[in-house]
Amino acid sequence: MFEIFGIPSQALFGQLLIGLINGSFYALLSLGLAVIFGMLNIINFAHGAQYMMGAFAAYLLLQYFGLNYWEALVVVPILVGATGIAIERLFLQYVRKLDHLYGLILTFGLALIIEGVFRNFYGSSGEPYQIPAGLQGGHNLGFMFLPNYRAWVIVFSLAVCFAVWFTIERTRLGSYLRAATENPTLVRAFGINVPRMVMLTYGFGVGLAALAGVMAAPIYNVSPQMGSDIIIVVFAVVVIGGMGSIMGAILTGFALGIAEGLTKVFYPEASDTVIFVIMVLVLLVRPAGLFGRSA
């Protein structure tokens, strides 16, 4: 063990690790928000609630069906993504053409419903979720102790982020998506079913939020308000990064997680608010956001 700026390395790297973990979730969620906004022109206020649904789905599948973490990692995004598709068909397709504000208000209503239902059945206290058997314990790296599960979360979320970026920016499917974002009418004229693509995009974004929820379940307690706690921070992340760029959303998510972790080491009182303070500073210096095109 050694010290850096008078802080024991254990504490410093420990908080950096927590920062990276939080950053992984910020990145995954803001990525989903950006993908949804690109296609649907809707800010998905229910994103936090859908992340919470992911965590609860993992918990419930384990309780009632005995599905373990690894199975949940595959099944939950599909299940919750399917509810997203239903939501798109039932509600969102009718508000896409309206002012942005209606999409935000409608998804806010959805978030209230989802959170209310879960609160009604599970109260506001959290339910624990065991770390999967293969990832318990950790390694002592000399300067810090690295729990295996946390290392897995960081590596896996980086991989997911990269896969999404690659799909959107480098594949044929991604080029359809980007084209439909720019000019849906023209893309439809080329024989591509844009409404179906919009529907699947929303399902995919929701599934991504649910995936983050499953990954978060063993770290935080599974609780009904875990979604509303994180969504407002993710909104600030999105304002800072700007939603124009996928890579921007990912980088901003991780960077702000780290900034939050460092604040916990050096000035813990400000750790709740540091991301909002950074948002204010960015707005004053670069109103369009770090990666945004000017509006």
Place this chain on the structure above:
Amino acid sequence: MQRDAGSPLPQVRLDAEWSLGAGFVIMAALLALAPFAVYPVFLMQALCFALFACAFNLLIGYVGLLSFGHALFFGWASYLCAYAAKGWGLSPELAILTGTATAALLGTVSGFIAIRRQGIYFAMITLALAQMMYFFALRAPFTGGEDGIQTVPVRRLFGLIDLSGEMSMYAFVLVVVLAAFLFIYRIINSPFGEVLKAIRENEQRAVSLGYKTERYKLVAFVLSATLSGLAGSLKALVFQFASLTDVHWTMSGQVVLMTLVGGLGTVFGPVVGAFLIVAMQNYFASFGQWVLVIQGAIFIVCVLVFRRGIVGELGSALGVKL
């Protein structure tokens, strides 16, 4: 402001004046008689929220800016008003002034930051700023953390009028809210208000006509924040209590709901919406978390089939402006 030639402007104006005037007289008469039939504390609560919703509507209904952080002004004004009355021993009018001035100051700072982005980003920025100030309220020593500021004393108004009775307090709240209502009406029907509506309809065009739209938006934001602060201060005195509930994001959602139900951009809509939602909350209080679900469902129904709100639909059915 230029209008298209041949628009039936004078006719609309005339209709607007009689229906709005009649509406105001009916509303004031109903509210003056209401405490003899309905529990006055409920009425005062609804009146505070009605003012809050009208202030919020000034921004969304007439400038087209959706703030998702108005709890910031409502809640912080309520804290400062309660603290001024309890900690500094100020009389009600000075305590309200303290709360309202706080909201004006916060409105100026956060408005300056938030209007740098438009549309959807504006909503997210206001929400984030409000959340930041929520955490400050949670940590600041004077707010009393989870306990809030309780048993706020209500002294004599101007050192003369005793407000300790429910009826005298009701009369005071009613006078303040009606005065603020008329003030808001005056704003939206002034040349300044016409520019705000022009910005709502087409900001680029307003810019090209030479209006410094940023300044107009900022002034509208500050006015809206200040009046929300007035509502929050009144609420702190009525309930002799200021708490974290009033600065929480759910409160920002509440005011969106009230205004949406009543009718965005209508004069009386926010009042109707506030009374309905407050009544609903009191009525369904025993349902626990289902209230959240019901509110969410109302949001969805309003957005999908009922975007003009109750008063907006009524106005268009009767062919008058309300």
